[in-house]
Amino acid sequence: MAPTPAPTALWPAPHASGAVDATVHVPGSxxxxxxxxxxxxxxxxxxxxxxxxxxxxxxxxxxxxxxxxxxxxxxxxxxxxxxxxxxxxxxxxxxxxxxxxxxxxxxxxxxxxxxxxxxxxxxxxxxxxxxxxxxxxxxxxxxxxxxxxxxxxxxxxxxxxxxxxxxxxxxxxxxxxxxxxxxxxxxxxxxxxxxxxxxxxxxxxxxxxxxxxxxxxxxxxxxxxxxxxxxxxxxxxxxxxxxxxxxxxxVEPDLSNAQPFLAAALVTGGRVVVPDWPARTTQPGDRLREIFTEMGGSCRLTDYGLEFTGSGSVHGIDVDLGDVGELTPGIAAVAALADSPSTLRGVAHLRLHETDRLAALTKEINELGGDVTETADGLHIRPRPLHGGVFHTYEDHRMATAGAIIGLAVEGVRIENVATTAKTLPDFPDLWTAMLGAA
Structure with a gap:
């Protein structure tokens, strides 16, 4: 099990009152x-x-x-x-x-x-x-x-x-x-x-x-x-x-850090544009286009960037994330809000990341009412009605953004130590609230 985090200030994760419609300039990779x-x-x-x-x-x-x-x-x-x-x-x-x-x-x-x-x-x-x-x-x-x-x-x-x-x-x-x-x-x-x-x-x-x-x-x-x-x-x-x-x-925009913003469009049935999304890249985050489309969205790559639109429905997924393990926390958060179960495979190595991400995701989503079980190499997620509560981050930036995604659809989620997002995504709270303010 992931270690018990020290108590720090709690950030009320904003709840989306409607469909997001925003352009988000994601910082560099x-x-x-x-x-x-x-x-x-x-x-x-x-x-x-x-x-x-x-x-x-x-x-x-x-x-x-x-x-x-x-x-x-x-x-x-x-x-x-x-x-x-x-x-x-x-x-x-x-x-x-x-x-x-x-x-x-x-x-x-x-x-x-x-x-x-x-x-x-x-x-x-x-x-x-x-x-x-x-x-x-x-x-x-x-x-x-x-x-x-x-x-x-x-x-x-x-x-x-x-x-x-x-x-x-x-x-x-x-x-x-x-x-x-x-x-x-x-x-x-x-x-x-x-x-x-x-x-x-x-x-x-x-x-x-x-x-x-x-x-x-x-x-x-x-x-x-x-x-x-x-x-x-x-x-x-x-x-x-x-x-x-x-x-x-x-430096290209950090496509993995675009994940929570694309997830916001998927979860709220809205639209998010990420400028300067490269037509060709070796960044693992580019697979979000494929994964989030399978989970219910659609995307269009233009000269300006990537336009991603949610359909209003979020579907479960069975996917091997071995090559793109860093995307697992955000995908798990979306899967917890889906209309069918998900299995995330090929990510046993996440137990050795900033925290034991598999144990941490299981614990935090389940404490909000979810039904997540660890497998030998990943997670099985059965969607359940979620409720508010504290979402601990274990000083892991991707845990913090995963909690923010859930907070869009679930009132009363509070993120412990959201400042840990500064590891790779400076000013995340401001970018997040600005995105919602544009809705």
């Missing part, structure tokens, strides 16, 4: 922003990052890179318009101390970077970060020649003793608990003396779209990457050593 920061820091020349997400996770990443000697200037873009960060790569250095918070991308992507620093880099974070799996990265780096002190925990806190370089080469990793283990090694791979060949040895590999995102972004900055999709060996990714280019990159 956390996944793209943090990968772009790492690649820009490892480049051989300065780069620009336009419309970056400013959230807890991305600011932790930026501050961590600064601690290792990278200069990141915040201002406007080279054309004088729009927020942008200019990243000036430099020699990575220690000693340094990195606060990862509870950000999976920071705790997993930066230890490989730290092996390239000239000196020790100490990593620490929130108490929950100590429980999140990191052994895949630690064991792989040791196999590649790095010295890491973690007192045998395979988890935080730890110290990477950088010596300015890493030999690299072939390495095996079981990424069954997180695809970030693979992405972490690939992102720094071009800077390793022999590059890197990552062979996944586990029986499952969750969130594969995030690895594809990593590969696409590596190629965009000049890296040579061989993948299973490009004719390579199944379960093997190879990155050739070489210099990375500085780029001028515009």
């Amino acid at each position: 956390k996944s793209v922003t943090n990968r772009a920061l790492v690649l820009a820091a490892l480049a051989s020349e300065p780069g620009w990052l336009r419309r970056p997400l400013r959230s807890r996770d991305t600011l932790l990443m930026a501050d961590a890179l600064r601690a290792m000697g990278i200069e990141i200037e915040e201002g406007v873009g080279p054309d004088g318009t729009g927020e942008a960060w200019r990243v000036l790569p430099a020699g990575l250095r220690g000693p340094a101390t990195v606060d990862v918070g509870n950000a999976g991308t920071v705790m997993r992507f930066l230890p490989p970077v730290a092996t390239l620093a000239d000196g020790p880099v100490h990593f620490d974070g929130d108490p929950r970060s100590y429980e999140r799996p990191l052994h895949g990265v630690i064991d792989a780096l040791r196999a590649l020649g790095a010295r890491i002190d973690d007192d045998g925990r395979g988890a935080l806190p730890l110290t990477v003793h950088g010596v300015g370089a890493l030999d690299g080469g072939p390495v095996e990793v079981d990424a069954s608990s997180s695809s970030q283990f693979v992405s972490a090694l690939l992102l720094s791979g071009p800077r390793f003396n022999q590059g890197v060949e990552v062979r996944h040895t586990g029986s499952t590999l969750p969130s594969l779209p995030h690895i594809r995102m990593t590969v696409d972004m590596l190629r965009a900055v000049g890296a040579q990457v061989d993948t299973p999709e490009s004719g390579g060996e199944p379960g093997v990714w190879r990155v050739t050593p070489g210099a990375l280019l500085g780029r001028d990159l515009t």
